[in-house]
Amino acid sequence: MNVGIDLISFYTPQYFLGLNVLAQERGVDPDKFTIGIGQEKMAIPPPDEDIVTMAASAAHPILEKVGRENIELLLFATESGIDQSKAAAMFLHGLLKLPARCRAVELKQACYGATAGLHLAAAAVAARPGIKALIVGSDIARYDLRSPGEPTQGAGAVAMLVTVNPRVLALDPETGLYAEDVMDFWRPNYRDEALVDGKYSMRIYLAALEECWKQYAALTGRKFHDIARYCYHLPFTRMAEKAHIRLAKFAALKELTGEELETEIGDSLRYNRITGNTYSASLYEGLTSLLDHAAEDLSGQRIGLFSYGSGCMGEYFSGVAQPDYRQHLFTTAHRAMLDGRTALTYRQYEDIFQLGFPTDGGDHAFAQYRTGPYRLAGVSQHKRLYERIA
Numbered sequence: 001m002n003v004g005i006d007l008i009s010f011y012t013p014q015y016f017l018g019l020n021v022l023a024q025e026r027g028v029d030p031d032k033f034t035i036g037i038g039q040e041k042m043a044i045p046p047p048d049e050d051i052v053t054m055a056a057s058a059a060h061p062i063l064e065k066v067g068r069e070n071i072e073l074l075l076f077a078t079e080s081g082i083d084q085s086k087a088a089a090m091f092l093h094g095l096l097k098l099p100a101r102c103r104a105v106e107l108k109q110a111c112y113g114a115t116a117g118l119h120l121a122a123a124a125v126a127a128r129p130g131i132k133a134l135i136v137g138s139d140i141a142r143y144d145l146r147s148p149g150e151p152t153q154g155a156g157a158v159a160m161l162v163t164v165n166p167r168v169l170a171l172d173p174e175t176g177l178y179a180e181d182v183m184d185f186w187r188p189n190y191r192d193e194a195l196v197d198g199k200y201s202m203r204i205y206l207a208a209l210e211e212c213w214k215q216y217a218a219l220t221g222r223k224f225h226d227i228a229r230y231c232y233h234l235p236f237t238r239m240a241e242k243a244h245i246r247l248a249k250f251a252a253l254k255e256l257t258g259e260e261l262e263t264e265i266g267d268s269l270r271y272n273r274i275t276g277n278t279y280s281a282s283l284y285e286g287l288t289s290l291l292d293h294a295a296e297d298l299s300g301q302r303i304g305l306f307s308y309g310s311g312c313m314g315e316y317f318s319g320v321a322q323p324d325y326r327q328h329l330f331t332t333a334h335r336a337m338l339d340g341r342t343a344l345t346y347r348q349y350e351d352i353f354q355l356g357f358p359t360d361g362g363d364h365a366f367a368q369y370r371t372g373p374y375r376l377a378g379v380s381q382h383k384r385l386y387e388r389i390a
Contacts, residue, residue, distance in 0.1 A: 007065065007328060010156065012271075045352075047352065050376050074103065074133075076106045142353075153277065157281050175317040178207075178215075179313050185311065209308070213306075228302055230305075232305075304318045362380075
């Protein structure tokens, strides 16, 4: 019995800042961003959008297609939590009008959380094949202005429906795991912006990749060439390129040509390059980008996935693209969404960045900007108020 991703949908805010604009404001060569880290744009959520509205907008096309029946598990992965007690999953459950018979939980382990959710969901569905699980990764990557991490900011969400006999990707059961308590990236409760030791985090990322691959290869007997395409956690696109070059050397003792690098991971980088880091959603944003852009029909081919969450937790696993998977993608909608975004000026970006969320417990109505079908309408008595607008 196959279990895996039946449908996958991606959402990102309708505003972005071009990194050429940021480079000009910061007085640096634009190539530092476009070539150095491989990024062109970063998504900027307006004041009436947060992780819940993005998650709902990502899940909306899935529910419109298959309905809400038999969804008994909702797992919401994020490192941009909005409440210290109530799970973001509960806000999302209400906004999406999911069944009352449903486990709804928030998961956190940096950018790894959605992968934990995916495997927990697969186990639950395998145990009870009649149910469905909805997994969401939704985050806003935010760093201090003028910090090294600033050009890697971004925002977005990915929703995945997990079922038996999936139509998009059947998961292989074997995985490689690596956990270690390190301080490469963290955000204390008293800060809105994350802290990161960038070079150290890159070293840990690559070390975790090697350890996870060793276990995966030992458990499966598969070699580097047995995987047709590769997807990686994407703090920025150059990180995936570094990771894939390292894995090729480690696993296959080979130097990749530029053509091989582009073939094996290029399509998975397209969305991240123009949205920025989406934390828990980024690996699956990469998978969505690959499936939406691959010129070759990947049916029956194996896709490798490496998930990394700072702190740290890594996992290497794989899945097989299913026959006719292209018929079940939201490619046209994804491209229309990205093509229809609005560019911000630097001043608009900084104004949004500096706008603090009300903390006085009063009544605040938020102006309406361009969002998906759901928005954050305001706050009253410390309670967030959401609404569907489309």
